[in-house]
Amino acid sequence: MAPIYPAFAVNKSDHLKVSDIHSIYYEDCGNPDGVPIVYLHGGPGGGIDDSDRQFFDPKHYRSILFDQRSCGKSTPSASLVANTTWDLVSDIEALRTHLGISRWIVFGGSWGSTLSLAYSQKHPDKALGLILRGIFTLRREELEWFYQKGADMVFADYSEAYKAPIPEEERGDMMAAYYKRLTGDDEEVKLKCAGAWSTWENSASKLLVDRAYIQRSENPKWALEFARIESHFFVNGGWMYEGQLIAEASKIAHLPIVIIQGRYDMVCPAKTSWDLYKALGGEGNQNVSYRVLGGCGHSAHERGVEEALVDACEEFKRLRK
Known part of the structure; x- marks a missing residue:
């Protein structure tokens, strides 16, 4: 189990205007010629932290992090206007195009896993694979x-x-x-x-x-x-039909996917990650790895979860742009 990487600086940060009222703040980090990976934060509305980029080897990955609409350094603050799941999916595509990236690994936990699934199911040809943690699919239960x-x-x-x-x-x-x-x-x-x-x-x-x-x-x-x-x-x-992300999981079942779940996650209990794993084909799908971590809860910044996420990123180093 590998620890997170030491803190490192951002190569470039900027704002991208994505609508008449919304501009999203983003950071371009690591190796400019590396394998692209996009980090989707939780919440929605949680924003990114400096430590979030430390999951990614800066010598191998070109990591892209951004604050979703109306949170963190994105503007305007706390606005609910034109702020839906599908607006955020559109923003991810706009950012990918803006940065000249053809395909990238999609990395997200909690709400970030929701958005990762929504984005990759809509744009499966743009995803190299997914690293997901603490699965949340917005079902009523x-x-x-x-x-x-x-x-x-x-x-x-x-x-x-x-x-x-x-x-x-x-x-x-x-x-x-x-x-x-x-x-x-x-x-x-x-x-x-x-x-x-x-x-x-x-x-x-x-x-x-x-x-x-x-x-x-x-x-x-x-x-x-x-x-x-x-x-x-x-x-x-x-803005999805009930159970949509589980029902449409087959759209991404061909991609390499790692699912990491804290056994004692009280925010997003393990049942949801198990339902997703089964919808992706379960043990019959060799593309998918399902890992339950004993002694861990929900947060990405518990030591066991951090190490499992870094390990997943290490495994994904075999992927190329």
């Missing part, structure tokens, strides 16, 4: 497990603060109740709900609760982008 009833049975103490901003009579649909407040006109309520929503998710993201990780939610800009954009995507079902 997945959303309800974490935001309605399921994970609160494990994180009962933290769930009280998540439920607190919502009156008892509206708790039958927590996502809708939060969305109403996060898109309302009361700025104080909006920020309070953004903090509670994002704190809840950060609390459950690692096998062992990480208080420093939770503190990200104290940044009001980050919390508002994260909570508003997530709730917007979730109440709209990602």
